[in-house]
Amino acid sequence: MIMSNNKNSMRTYLIYIAAFCMAFVMIIPLLWMIISAFKAPGSTVTVITELMRPPYTLDSFKEVLEPDGTAMMWRWTFNSVVVGVVQTVVTVLFSSWAAYAVSRIDFKGKTIIFALILAGLMVPMESIVVPLFEMIVELNWTNTYHALIWPGMMLPLAFLILKQFIDQLPSELLEAARIDGAGHFQIWWKIVFPLSRSSMAAVSIFIFIQSWNNLLWPLLVAQETSMMTLPVGIPTFQSNFATDLAVPMASNVIASIPALIVFLLFQKHIIKGISMTGIK
Known part of the structure; x- marks a missing residue:
């Protein structure tokens, strides 16, 4: 012993x-x-x-924050916040609705839709960059928020995490609401949404951080300096300081602050959401 x-x-x-x-x-x-x-x-x-x-x-x-400097930190930060917040809100809402529909509503083609969403996990972003970019050019969306936001709003992983949580909800609870006359949206709004807030918070953090750090897609569709996000703008700014590292490090610190604040504010939700959804 x-x-x-x-x-x-x-x-x-x-x-x-x-x-x-x-x-x-x-x-x-x-x-x-x-x-x-x-x-x-x-x-x-x-x-x-x-x-x-x-x-x-x-x-x-x-030197980094001065308005007449070469770094447009305020503009790049604004762009990153807009893209991150919009992508996060829309992705979580659509993923939650889709997860509820696939988990709790019987309809024709549900298995096919679920398989297609799973297939999205196996398709790397790099393999669809060219057709996506051609679509953006055809729509004349280059150097716009449409190009930065819309292609990144659907995340299969968010759907899977929320579906896993909704699958665990007691069927009796949802059935009781249905007997009382509640429709699908009312069930989602009054039962599923309040119970899945922790999981949605965890998913929101993952989406926001991914959007905040995204480099490849904004680099392609935002050629104008005023439309760049922080991951694209900072390397452009740092190229002007080949030997001076202090100023680029200051820009990196500023770029890290918003994401760090979001993580610190929602870390309890992240931990709870991870434990509830079974992510390893």
């Missing part, structure tokens, strides 16, 4: 040590980015002794 407890304790300690080592390795680049951002423009940030040596200043942030 004592030997078993010792083995369990040793295993627990090893797991903690491995977790701390992984966290340390992952946080080093973040710390380097943050410290570098507070160095004066032109400072050496690739040598640890120079990096840790004062003074620290906000000059790099001022």
